[in-house]
Amino acid sequence: MMAMNGHQDKDTHSTRWVARMLSGTMTVEETAAYDRWRDEDEANASSADSLWDMVDSLDAVGEQALEEEMVRDLEAATDAHKRRRRFMGISAIAAGFAAVAVIGATLWMQVPKPAQYETQKGQRTTVYLADGSVMQLNTDTKVSVMVNDSRREITLERGEAFFSVKHDEKHPFLVYAGDTKVQDLGTKFSVRMGASSNLISVLSGLVSVSQRQENNNNTRPQELALLRPGEQAVYTAATHSATVATFDPDRAFAWRKGKARYKQTPLADVVEDLNRYFKAPLEIADSDLRTLPVTGTFSVNDQGAVVDALESAFSLMAVRRSDGVILLYAQQNR
Template identity: 30%
Template structure:
């Protein structure tokens, strides 16, 4: 059925229809971005993602470095030991030198940011090659931090004896802290630090000597025992109080023991198991 001329005239023209839709188009544009706007937003989002990746990578690196400082992992470790009566010298990977006295055990740990040496038993003289990584020696609840020095550390049953030969060190315990300089010696015990006489006897072992200066025989025997495989016993309390002075060869302990009856009123008996018994004459 064909439309009449009047009906055709009543239909809106394309132009009129567009004009009528314009307000709706404008409203839609406000809610839906154009193609150009979408492309621009995509570029901005890509930039933000790249920036976030860079920031994230930087934060991850910073966190890794921070954690490594806190954890300070070990990258190299080695044990150094001497037998009873034996002495030995070592050069560490950082150029520092260690001389171990008789019956000593030293664990050397090279950490990423520090150097840590654990004197498990015995005695050692440390000559430190200085670098950006600090060096610390640990001995029986005593911490000795090198500041620039040569120093001797002896691990004892009660704590440690620290003697500075050159430079200075910082000594720490659970309850005390002290800076030591040249020719100062301290003894640590029960978390405390007490100064003791700094004599040549403290490092005489480096020259192969034992030095006694009015030392009670009980203490002399304790020192001799460090270099002697067999047991040395004092069977009489009176003998323990006798005193000994002089310098003796560190490699002639048996000769020294055999000489004692010539300078003190005592007897020395040797048993089949290499035990030596000292008693009053």
């Protein structure tokens, strides 16, 4: 208890000193006094140094903090501006008309109509939704978005998307992918549509996976899986069932940074995965190669670099066929 108080005391002292030192108008005497205080006790020094380290570290986010402060400043200026207008008699009435007109226009524009977002092969994009959630689309992906005051619904029509959902208990965030319904209340997860199965991967929070009910609203859909962070569900359409397993987030979400990561993944699966990104598909020419285990990180922004890496790391040879397909052969002179 004594030691604890001692620490707190040192921290109060060092806070006072550092606050003094940051004033920008330190005299030589004051600086010397600080140095004496710091050096007279090791505990003084360590308390002050950790605070200096913290202050230095904060410089790294200075730009963001400053930007946010400026935005707050602008918002405050707007509010003050609005308040002033409200007190200005006749012009307040005019402003009232303007406000009505604006509200009318806004309501009219918000007649529910899903917005559609689409990426081509090799593209990625980020969409900021009205509710504060953020959606990131991977290559060759199409989604319809219906997010307004009363509901939050996303339909994944093809491809893969990552969602960072703003918490709102009253309005569950729903993602439909074919037959699959994914619901959550504020978390980060991705949904990927495959030909015969969908993949739901959870980075944080809780996600409920169920089968989509087309017509009714009253019967509760049967929950197929409840996913926790680090868990992934494979939903198979044919059997209407989901299996849950753990997964590696670094690999599953690498696409968000333009990367594809594999660990002991058979080349056939790697090629299938990479082909989502490239207009000129890769194809394995020697069937022996299909099971070749591939480990590594590829930048999916650049097919040339990917092919180079495969060639040199796995002793492959790439040959482009006249129809654009890139054939992968085993190198002869191994």
